[in-house]
Amino acid sequence: MTAIGANALDPADSLVILFGESATPALRDVAVIQQFDDPKAQLALTVAVGDHVEIDSVSYLVERVGKLANQNLQTIGHVSLIFDQIPDQPMENALYLEPKVKPQLTIGSTIIYLTK
Secondary structure (H helix, E strand, C coil), rough: CCCEEECCCCCCCCCCEECCCCCEEEHHHEEEEECCCCCHHHHHHCCCCCCCEEEEEEEEEEEECCHHHHHHHHHHCCCEEEECCCCCCCCCEEEECCCCCCCCCCCCEEEEEEEC
């Protein structure tokens, strides 16, 4: 993670909004900026239910992948990480993760998408 917006990490919210380096200033205020080491790998990234997202060496199981999540990850590095139960109307740009404990993110935190 290269930047964390001033309003990005509300302790009472189970949501973390990730964006790539191209995020606008308004988005940067509410988002955590992630940088992919390999742009070609980003373009091919496809997260599926049963995959894992590793944040600072803690593994989270992907329980649901929204319909827009992979396309947004591939093109603009955007996805919302949700550490909560899957609602009746889930967000379509989100990954729902287990365990339901939001990590303490800092600049320099690492995210690894462990896909099959």
